[in-house]
Amino acid sequence: MAVIILLLCISICIAGGFLVAFFWSVNDGQFDDTESPSQRILFEDKNKNNNL
Amino acid sequence: MANKQNISKPVVNCYHCGDLCTTQNVSVGEKYFCCHGCKSVYELLNENELCDYYALNKFPGQVQKRESRKDKYDFLENVEIQHKLIDFQSDGQTHITFYLPQIHCSSCLWLLENLYKIMPGIISSRVNFTKKEVFIAFNSKDISLRQLVETLANIGYEPYLSLNDLSSNARPKTDRSRWYKIGLAGFCFGNIMMMSLAEYLDFSKLIEPKISIFFKVFSLLLSIPVLFYAASEFFVSAWNGLKNKYINIDLPVSIALVITFLRSIYEISNGISNGYLDSLSGIVFFMLIGRWLQSRTYQTIAFDRDYKSFFPIALNVIKDNIIIPVEISDIKEGDIIQIHSNEIIPVDAILSKGKAKIDYSFVSGESLPIALNVGELVYAGGRQIGGILELLVVKEVSQSYLTNLWNNPVFSKDKGIKESNFDIIGKYFTYFVLFVGFLAGFYWYLNGKEQLMWNAITSVLIVACPCALLLSTNFTYGNIVRIFGLNKFYLKSPEIIESLSKIKHIVFDKTGTLTQNSDSDVRYIGTVLSAERRHQLASLLQHSAHPASKMVLSYLNEKGLSFVNHFKEIEGNGIEGWIDECHIKLGSPSFVGGSFDVNKSGTKVVVSIDGKIIGDFVISNKYRNGMDKLIQRLKQQFSVSLISGDNANELINIEKLFGKESAVYFNQSPEEKLQYIQKLQMNNEIVMMVGDGLNDAGALKQSDIGIVVSDTNNNFTPASDGVIDATKLNNLVDFIRFATIGRKIIIFSFLISVVYNLIGLKYAMQGVLSPMIAAILMPLSSITIIFITYGMSEFFAKKCKLK
Known part of the structure; x- marks a missing residue:
């Protein structure tokens, strides 16, 4: 059963990794403006080929 | 103006801004524009192959009718001002952030x-x-800050530069701590729950x-950051409350959190159970989400503007025949300043050169501009309409007539800390819980079961955490603010909803609030004018630049005008002249000597031909649509009054609107408006002020709720508690009604949470509250509350026709 302790440690480390990723994204300003990225993605870039 | 009724032509919308084109002369190919400003923006974009701008949205631009002068941004060459505006500067790169109120679409x-x-x-x-x-990051070697700003202005996005930018040098950093806290609490909650679950299900x-x-x-370790970091704001707020000698709802929450934590340590260290750490972190997690929802207000709208935001950054000062731009705070008494058309005069000054036509609607609420002669005093806050002026500064910005209003003590104190109803409920709740806890403890003590006594006291404190009450207020108010926002009624903070539901008296401003700023009605009363007469009047009127003359002229709508002999204009009074052997006099009743219909109200231009008065042009404010209905509906529930800085010309119309029994005041200075609100409040009335301009600023601040009416989203509004879009002013009654319902929703959901608390209390008083029961009751009550508050507020929003 002691293997559970190991598994628990691994799972918490993975979850902790996501927590750190979340902190990183917040720190990066991803949650400051949630409106513009949703618009920005719809713009076409004229320099590239449109034949996709 | 309302009088451009050229219905014969087909309707053409400006390709840039979508306004109706009055002529079809301004065009590029098949594309028509309402003015040359719009056209030049199009041409600029077209040259740079940026016409996708027009493909993404229909009429994306803003009307460009106001022409700007060339030296408007001279002051941006001033290095000191530059430094105050720029965020960061290195060798090649300069970073700057502009506020562009025009941004509205993709x-x-x-x-x-x-x-x-x-x-x-x-x-x-x-x-x-x-x-x-x-x-914007730009290369300061290639372009200057001034060129950058001018480019932005040329494409229709003129940056809003204000004194406030200069005074608060460091931009306030966006606070992201709540995100960290929610993330952390959620992470710990999930993991602690996972580990506790094993214990709960481990029956054998x-x-x-x-x-x-x-x-x-491990759970204990995980709960430490939850208590000491994520939950810190509850402790801080409870402590601040205690320091100010009042108990707020965060106090019982804090007590419950601390006791839960201590008891959990005790139980874990004695091997009794695995503690209540999962419930603890869960509660913190939900409460933080609630707080976040509630705090999501409107970042785009500045609710704390004072006069500084309305004034330009710099003025042109004339020294030894040289014009230099000077930062506004450096302007001294005795300086000579230059003011251009459409600029706001930020100081009290004496007119020394030029034709002044000052629009004080900003300051006093008067709807028509005033003509002033050289030597007369011009007050700060007026806007020059017409040509260039030179003024001698009498009082600096901080001392002027207008800014003096801000020295009133109202502006230095915060409306902030007021005990809300729910804080009061929270207080009694705390007393009740403490009482029950000790009662249970006392009972077990008498029975000689000391262990159970401690159990009971701590459990009661844990179970009775008023987090459900907190959740219900947070979620309900958060959702109401959101629904209001969808209806273009933007609140500064959710606490205002509670005050909104207690309103007793509503005070309106007239100009710009009940009436439209940009529009007036012209009517003619008198002997019917023949086509020839109209032509004569128009010929005379075209020589006058007075706004009233211009309104009448555009009402007459005549073309190809004839010659006027012996034209004479008495500034601010009227005009006269000879046309076709007729002596025509046009102007105010005092100038012409009487009027056609003395009983009619409104600003009048009286017509007299060869000394005989034949009729009046009545210029009156145009009321916003639906105001009569709104006032009618409001009067059924509240006292309503009107306080205006304008003259009493409109009295008859106002009485029709408000009825004879309502209080109506004219010619009120900004201070008098403030005092009137104070007087009402002394009679224990809860007052809402609905205004629009700087002249209402004092009253807005003094009132319990100050609401500003705004014609466009980027209109500059004085400090207030909420901004309402002019088209939605009709719905004011619905908004208030919905706020009242919101309070009831909270009370209802609170009652439900009390049921959960009582169930918990039953276990707690017996001293047998197991961690598992707590872990079931806690999320169940939280989720019920969230569903009830959300569902009910959506349902009633539909009922109030706000959805």
């Missing part, structure tokens, strides 16, 4: 992020849509004691 976003195509010196630009800001005790201890220690 076209704006697209164009502003493609700025580098127009100006090669721009390295990159990035829009923050929520804040209506654009961050399969887990080895070693592993069980590991679980417990």
Whole structure:
């Protein structure tokens, strides 16, 4: 059963990794403006080929 | 003006801004424009192959009718001012953030992020849509700050530069701590729950004691950051409340959190159970989400503007025949300043040169501009309409007539700390819980069961955490603010909803609030004018630049005018002249000597031909649509009064609107408006002020709720508690009704949470509250509350026709 302790440690480390990723994204300003990225993605870039 | 009724032509919308084109002379190919400003923006974009701007949205632009002068941005060459505006500067790169109130659609976003195509010196630009800001990195060797601002102005996005930018040098950093807290609490909550679940489901005790201890220690470690970091704001707020000698709802919450934590340590260390750490972190997690929902207000709208935001950054000062731009705070008494058309005069000054036509609607609420002669005093806050002026400064910005209003003590104190109803409920709740806890403890003490006594006291304190009450207020108010926002009624903070539901008296301003600023009605009363007469009047009127003359002229709508002999204009009074052997006099009743219909109210231009009065042109304010209905509905529930800085010309119309029994005041100075609100409040009335201009600023601040009516989203509004779009003013009654319902929703959901609390209390008083029961009751009550508050507020929003 002691293997559970190991598994628990691994799972918490993975979850902790996501927590750190979340902190990183917040720190990066991803949650400051949630409106513009949703618009920005719809713009076409004229320099590239449109034949996709 | 309302009088451009050229119905014969087909309707053509401006390709740039979508306004109706009055002529079809301004065009490029098949594309028509309402003015040359709009056309030049199009041409500029077309040259740079940026016409996708028009493809993304229909009529994305803003009307460009107001022409700007060339030297408007001279002051941006001043290095000191530059430094105050710029965020960061190194050898090649300069970073700056502008506030562009015009940003409203994806076209704006697209164009502003493609700025580098127009100006090669721009390295990159990035829009923050929520804040209506654009961050620009540019190469200061290639372009200057001034060129950058001018380019933005040329494409229709004139940056809003104000004194406030200068005074608060460091931009307030966006507070992201709540995100960290929610993330952390959620993470710990999930993991602690996972480990506790094993204990709960381990009925036949399969887990080895070693592993069980590991679980417990691990949960304890995880709960430490939750209590000390994520939950810190509850402790801080409770402590602040205590310091100010009042108990707020965060106090019982804090007590419950601390006791839960201590008891959990005790139970874990004595091997009794695995503690209540899962419930603890869960509660913190839900409460933080609630707080976040409630605090999501409107970043784009500044609710705390004072006069500084309305004034320009710099003025042109004339020294020894040289014009230099000087920062406004450096302007001294005795300086000679130059004011251009459409600029706001920020100081009290004496007119020394030029024809002044000052629009004081900003300050006093008067709807028509006033003509002033050389030597007369011009007050700060007026806007010059017409040509260039030279003025001698009498009082500096901080001392002027207008800014004096801000020295009133109202502006230095915060409306802030008021005990809300729910704080009061929270207080009694705390007393009740303490009482019950000790009662239970006392009972077990008498029975000689000391262990159970401690159990009971702590459990009661844990169970009775008023987090459900907190959740219900947070979620309900958060959702109401959101629904209001969808209806273009933007509140500064959710606490205002509670005050909104207690309103007794509503005070209106007239000009700009009940009436439209940009529009007036012209009517003619008198002997019917023949076509020839109309032609004569128009010929005379075209020589006068007075706004009243212009309104009448555009009402007459005549073309090809004839010659006037012996034209004479008495500034601010009227005009006279000879046309076709007729002596025509036009002007105010005092100038002409009487009027056709003395009983009619409104500003009048009286017509007299060869000394005989034949009729009046009555210029009256145009009321917003639906105001009569709104006042009628409001009067059924509240006292309503009107306080205006304008003269009593409109009295008859106002009485029709408000009825004879309502209080109506005219010619009120900004201070008098403030005092009137104070007087009402002394009679224990809860007052809402609905206004629009700087002249209402004092009253808005003094009132319990100050609401500003705004014609466009980017209109500059004085400090207030809420901004309402002019088209939605009709719904004011619905908004108030919905706020009242919101209070009832909270009370209802609170009652439900009390039921949960009572169930918990039953276990707690017996001293047998197990961690598992707590872990079931806690999320169940939280989720019920969330569903009830959300569902009910959506349902009633539909009923109030706000959805």
